[in-house]
Amino acid sequence: MINLPDSFSSNRSREIFARSQVLKRSWPFVLDLGVAGLGLACFYGVMQIAKYWFGHPEPEIVISLSPRALPQYAFYSVVRIGLAYLLSLVFAVGYGYVAAYSKRLEAFMIAGLDILQSIPVLSFLPGVMLAMVALFPTRQLGLEMGAIVLIFTGQVWNMAFSFYSSIKSIPRELSEASKIYKFSRWQRFIQLELPYSTIGLVWNSMVSVAGGWFFLMACEMFVLGKHDFRLPGLGSYLQTAAGAGNDRAIAWGLFTMIAIIVATDQLIWRPVIAWSDKFKFEQVETTARVSSPLLHLFQHSRAIRNLKRHTVVPLTEGVYRHLANVRRERLARMVANDNSVTSARGKVASWLRILLLTLAVAAILYAAWQAVGLLRQVHQGQFGEILKGALATFLRVNLSLFLAAAWTIPAGVAIGFNPRLARIAQPLVQVVASIPAPALFPVILLALIKIGGGLGIGSVVLMMLGTQWYVLFNVIAGAMAIPSDLREVSTLFRFTTLQRWRTVILPGIFPYLITGMVTASGGAWNASIIAEYFSLNNHTYQTVGLGAVISAATDSGQFHILLLATIVMALMVVTINRLVWRPLYRLAETRYKLEG
Numbered sequence: 388m389i390n391l392p393d394s395f396s397s398n399r400s401r402e403i404f405a406r407s408q409v410l411k412r413s414w415p416f417v418l419d420l421g422v423a424g425l426g427l428a429c430f431y432g433v434m435q436i437a438k439y440w441f442g443h444p445e446p447e448i449v450i451s452l453s454p455r456a457l458p459q460y461a462f463y464s465v466v467r468i469g470l471a472y473l474l475s476l477v478f479a480v481g482y483g484y485v486a487a488y489s490k491r492l493e494a495f496m497i498a499g500l501d502i503l504q505s506i507p508v509l510s511f512l513p514g515v516m517l518a519m520v521a522l523f524p525t526r527q528l529g530l531e532m533g534a535i536v537l538i539f540t541g542q543v544w545n546m547a548f549s550f551y552s553s554i555k556s557i558p559r560e561l562s563e564a565s566k567i568y569k570f571s572r573w574q575r576f577i578q579l580e581l582p583y584s585t586i587g588l589v590w591n592s593m594v595s596v597a598g599g600w601f602f603l604m605a606c607e608m609f610v611l612g613k614h615d616f617r618l619p620g621l622g623s624y625l626q627t628a629a630g631a632g633n634d635r636a637i638a639w640g641l642f643t644m645i646a647i648i649v650a651t652d653q654l655i656w657r658p659v660i661a662w663s664d665k666f667k668f669e670q671v672e673t674t675a676r677v678s679s680p681l682l683h684l685f686q687h688s689r690a691i692r693n694l695k696r697h698t699v700v701p702l703t704e705g706v707y708r709h710l711a712n713v714r715r716e717r718l719a720r721m722v723a724n725d726n727s728v729t730s731a732r733g734k735v736a737s738w739l740r741i742l743l744l745t746l747a748v749a750a751i752l753y754a755a756w757q758a759v760g761l762l763r764q765v766h767q768g769q770f771g772e773i774l775k776g777a778l779a780t781f782l783r784v785n786l787s788l789f790l791a792a793a794w795t796i797p798a799g800v801a802i803g804f805n806p807r808l809a810r811i812a813q814p815l816v817q818v819v820a821s822i823p824a825p826a827l828f829p830v831i832l833l834a835l836i837k838i839g840g841g842l843g844i845g846s847v848v849l850m851m852l853g854t855q856w857y858v859l860f861n862v863i864a865g866a867m868a869i870p871s872d873l874r875e876v877s878t879l880f881r882f883t884t885l886q887r888w889r890t891v892i893l894p895g896i897f898p899y900l901i902t903g904m905v906t907a908s909g910g911a912w913n914a915s916i917i918a919e920y921f922s923l924n925n926h927t928y929q930t931v932g933l934g935a936v937i938s939a940a941t942d943s944g945q946f947h948i949l950l951l952a953t954i955v956m957a958l959m960v961v962t963i964n965r966l967v968w969r970p971l972y973r974l975a976e977t978r979y980k981l982e983g
Contacts, residue, residue, distance in 0.1 A: 448617050450608070450627040452636040457624065457643045464607070464621040465647060468599040471535045475543035475595060479588075483550030484576070497551070501964040502957045504544035504909035515540075516616055534606045534618055541602040541913065542595040545857055545906030549591040552902050553584030555976045573706070582666040587899060589663045590864035591906075593656055594856045598910065600644065601853050605917065621647075630922060645818055652814045660813070667868060764947040773936055773948070777955050780919070780933040783847050784911040790847075791855035791907060796900070799859045800892055803866020804874070816859065832921065832928065842930040846918035853914040857907035858900070865899030866892070898975040905968045912960055 486496040516533040523529030557580065565575050603622030617623050621644060628636035802812045835845045869891065877891050893900075915934025920927070929935045933956055940949040 448619055450617065450619065450623050452624070452628055452631070452633055454636075454639045456619075457621070457639060460619055460621050460624050461643050461647055463619055464603060467531070467535050467538055467607075467620065468596060468603070471538035471542055471599055472592065472596055474535070474539050475546055476588075476592065478539075478543050479546035479550050480581075482547045483554060484580070486547075486551050487554040497969075498961060498965075500544060500547055500551075501909075501961045503540075504548075504906065504913070504960070506540075506913075506953055506957055530616060530618055533616075534620075537606040538599045538602060541606075542599050544909060545598075545861075545902070546588065546591045546595050548902050548906055549587045549861070550584050552898050552972065552975065553587050554580055556898050557583050585663045585666045586868050587861070587864045587902070589656075589659055590860045590867075591902075592659075594860040596651070597856055598853070600648075601914070648818045649814065652818070657814070664867075667870070761947040761950050765951050769948060770951070773933065773952050773955055776931055776933040776936045776952075777959060779931045780912065780915050780956075781959060783850060783915070783918075783932065784908065787847050787850035787854060787911050788904065788907060791851050791858050792904070795855055795859035795903075796862055796896075799862025800866045800896065803863045803869075803896075809863075809867075813863075816856075842919065842921065842928045846915070846930060846932065846934075849918035850911045850914050853918075854907040854910040857910055858903040861899040861903030861906075862896055865896030868899070869895035894979045897979040901968065901971045901975050905964065905972075908963065908968070909960060912956055 482496065482500070486493050486500070489496070515536050516530070519533035519536065520529040523532070561579060561583070565579050570578065603620070604626040606622065607620040608617040608623035608626045621640060625637065625640040625644075628640055802809050802816070831848055832842065832845050835842075873891055873895070877887050882890065912934075915932055916938050917934070919932035919935035920929045920938035922928075929939065933952055936952045937949060937956075940946070940952065
């Protein structure tokens, strides 16, 4: 044993201490540099996209299949999907909130949501694109806004359903606590409703973005009668490559898309999932948490911490004080019985409601009259073809739902219950779910033709590829939202596997499962426009189905057939929702509502 001098030991300890202090002081500075770099990159991207959008529209865009064009195309597509998602998030929260708390409008709004989610993207296409181009005739912004709105129509509905069902399933004791502490509407929304719905909203956001990639090919490059609308982007690149049968370009496009999806998972979804884990409703804290280096960067950045301390917190407290004062003044007026002011405001509000209702009724009657004029052009043979196609698509949709549920429910529960498995499976699922099935469909279709199959079977495969993720992601969210203490109690009492599924798992995931099945059903109907009508190597493959009728009518500009087929599809989806899914929703809100 070697005895070192005391001076050597003290010097060594001071050196280690000094090094640790240097690291402690320098590491937050490195984090601040990372945050600043992200901010500058976002600023540069905004400048580039604004320069392109507000430029003059190009008369004819030629999609290059060179791999060198992919970075620019990918950037444009990511911006479109990102803006469509932000629009979807705002719409979903607002729509779901009003539907959950308005007794007069709830039934009407949910029926409207059923109808809107059942209308295919191509049915929105004529009105949306022509309106946007008319609004911005001299700018590229018109076509871009049209594509963003079309992507929005493929993303938003499951998010709205998720937020609505989360609010309806808030435990009673939490609602009563917010009333006891006299929360304002804004406080209740920020501190109760939004946190409670966060987990479901996050996982539905992931599947919504995946749905945006699914319909990207249809939204960036499409034909409307004699007009050929196309935009430079990853979707138009893949569609051009698939139409030309260029396997090398398809491979490059898919590689780029997978790289973007992996980066999105690591930079956005993984931090958001780790952050949303704190909103889990449970009495005991679980030891297994999802971690994220990027979330750690934001949480330990001095710049963000100072911004929160000196800007966000004072601003929030000021808003809460203002709302409390307004509430106190309103209560004081009510106590003072200021009937004159109240009656005057009531009269103004009633007249405004009557005016808005009159305008809405007039707009609906005008649209209905124009629709009747178009429907008069439909022949009896065309009507019979539409009904035959509706029956065929109905059978394919239900078969794809059954096959999807058979594997997504056990897989989703396994991922949601096992954090280690989730860390591995969640990025893989996100990547696979976001790969647009239309890009893979040429390979699937050619393989089925070689073995003697056809588009009839291939359409079911494509519907599953596009809709099974709605069920899987909602089941994962439901499994993650089950309190850990309930799972631990089932283990403590040594429940069998069947008992765990009957008493803990299925009741816990039931509201999320119904949301996933409803949105998957609407998504399967929507996916039929691509699954039943596909162009490959300058040849169009189609099978009997309502989606094929809609796609063919869009290509040929037969708006009367497009309108009738869309109405039939919407009626079928709404009828199924009324008879099947709506009673199951009520069951989820009552019997399977999580209570303390």
